[in-house]
Amino acid sequence: MELTLADPEAVVLDPTGADVMGDGKRIREKGGIIPGLLPGGAPVWLVASHKIGRFIFGHPDFSRDPKHWLALKKLPARWPLRRMIEMESMLNAEGADHKRLRRLVTGAFTAQRVEELRPRIKELARNLIAELEAAGPDAVIDLRSTYNFQLPMSVICDLFGLADPTARQQLADNYQLVISNETSEEQGEAANKTLSHVIGTLIREKRQNPGEDLTSALIAARGDEAGGTQGLLSEKELFETIFTILFAGHETTRNFQTNASDLLMQHPDQLALVREGQVSYDRVVDVGMQVESSILSTMCYYATKDVEIVGTGITIRKNEAAVILIAATGRDPEQFGPNADQFDLTREGAKRHLSFGHGAHRCIGAALAQTMAATALEELFTRFDVQPAPGTSEIEPWEPTFSSHVKRRLLVTLTPRTAG
Numbered sequence: 001m002e003l004t005l006a007d008p009e010a011v012v013l014d015p016t017g018a019d020v021m022g023d024g025k026r027i028r029e030k031g032g033i034i035p036g037l038l039p040g041g042a043p044v045w046l047v048a049s050h051k052i053g054r055f056i057f058g059h060p061d062f063s064r065d066p067k068h069w070l071a072l073k074k075l076p077a078r079w080p081l082r083r084m085i086e087m088e089s090m091l092n093a094e095g096a097d098h099k100r101l102r103r104l105v106t107g108a109f110t111a112q113r114v115e116e117l118r119p120r121i122k123e124l125a126r127n128l129i130a131e132l133e134a135a136g137p138d139a140v141i142d143l144r145s146t147y148n149f150q151l152p153m154s155v156i157c158d159l160f161g162l163a164d165p166t167a168r169q170q171l172a173d174n175y176q177l178v179i180s181n182e183t184s185e186e187q188g189e190a191a192n193k194t195l196s197h198v199i200g201t202l203i204r205e206k207r208q209n210p211g212e213d214l215t216s217a218l219i220a221a222r223g224d225e226a227g228g229t230q231g232l233l234s235e236k237e238l239f240e241t242i243f244t245i246l247f248a249g250h251e252t253t254r255n256f257q258t259n260a261s262d263l264l265m266q267h268p269d270q271l272a273l274v275r276e277g278q279v280s281y282d283r284v285v286d287v288g289m290q291v292e293s294s295i296l297s298t299m300c301y302y303a304t305k306d307v308e309i310v311g312t313g314i315t316i317r318k319n320e321a322a323v324i325l326i327a328a329t330g331r332d333p334e335q336f337g338p339n340a341d342q343f344d345l346t347r348e349g350a351k352r353h354l355s356f357g358h359g360a361h362r363c364i365g366a367a368l369a370q371t372m373a374a375t376a377l378e379e380l381f382t383r384f385d386v387q388p389a390p391g392t393s394e395i396e397p398w399e400p401t402f403s404s405h406v407k408r409r410l411l412v413t414l415t416p417r418t419a420g
């Protein structure tokens, strides 16, 4: 009998995010794609096979536009993550609208522009390292809320001309609330309100005093409201573009740097390969993204026609949704070999990971993220011996979200190294 989304044994996606790798293994044992449920009982296909994930990402009959999802109404109306699913940003746009919105910002994230930013990223990292060093070797430091947060947040907020440190911290705290499964509906609404306030204030200020930043460039592309010109994007799209990139630019990178630091710290043999120059920090990023992606899942891809998933006997019907468990696809032995789950820096081909997605919506900030993460890791592990603070790493819970894959904290001690 054909497996359908009405399957009574549909799996409820674990709200604690604790065992996405275990879930992924179980899903692959059943063919790589199974029926699952989101909050409110909204049915979705859960995908943990690299091949099927890549197929869906790249398929023209899958869309990110939630108007193609019949079961959207089942999601609790005030579920905090629902805002992300429905927002009118490039992430959920398709066709000409998607191209128009992407084109407005791609210029800021090309490989060449990222190269131009590299010295600044290094300088920021070194300043932050000096602060860590000042704390002394006995201090217990949470890398996720300090170094790994401050670097990408500074880079991305500088690009948008958001200088106020309080506003930066408000963004980080409230984005976190919006994606957490532990956030109540009331907290979620308050968090979205604060985000709107911070971003709204930024837009107002840049309208009055434009600068050499992306917010000002987007306002210029928007055109003059008073004159009634529509320009290249609507007021809502202006807001949502900034909302999306400020979030996507820092949270993902911060969490990835945290996962990769943990991997290097837990695998001294692999760290030695990097320190001896046998493999590069770029390789650390590639293998880290494959083995311990900071993205738990995409929310969601919708079929605009019936699409047969070849080799599985499953057809995703028009207006059904698929959630690709990105973190789990990185451990797929069919793609990455029998030791796919091991942090092996000699692995060739890790770059085919799906951590940056694939297809039309592939991450705009991939080159920037790669450079920020490789720089951050190199500066940290060149300067310090990084050790887990006693008894912490294994017991630290994962962030309870369907969006990110990261432990809540990474508590370490940092001892300056004598040789670089």
Ligand code: HEM
Pocket (backbone or CB within 6 Å): 090, 091, 092, 102, 109, 244, 245, 248, 249, 250, 252, 253, 256, 294, 295, 298, 299, 326, 354, 355, 356, 357, 358, 360, 361, 362, 363, 364, 365, 366, 368, 369
């Ligand atoms: C480790 C860091 C990062 C990871 C793992 C990551 C991951 C992803 C993934 C998986 C997607 C595709 C989503 C989908 O198809 O559903 C995406 C899209 C996107 N990312 Fe990133 N990202 C990272 C860093 C960044 C940075 C630094 C920026 C800042 C510019 C950024 C901006 C975006 C934007 C704007 C999109 C939407 C693209 C579109 O819809 O066309 N990301 N990212």
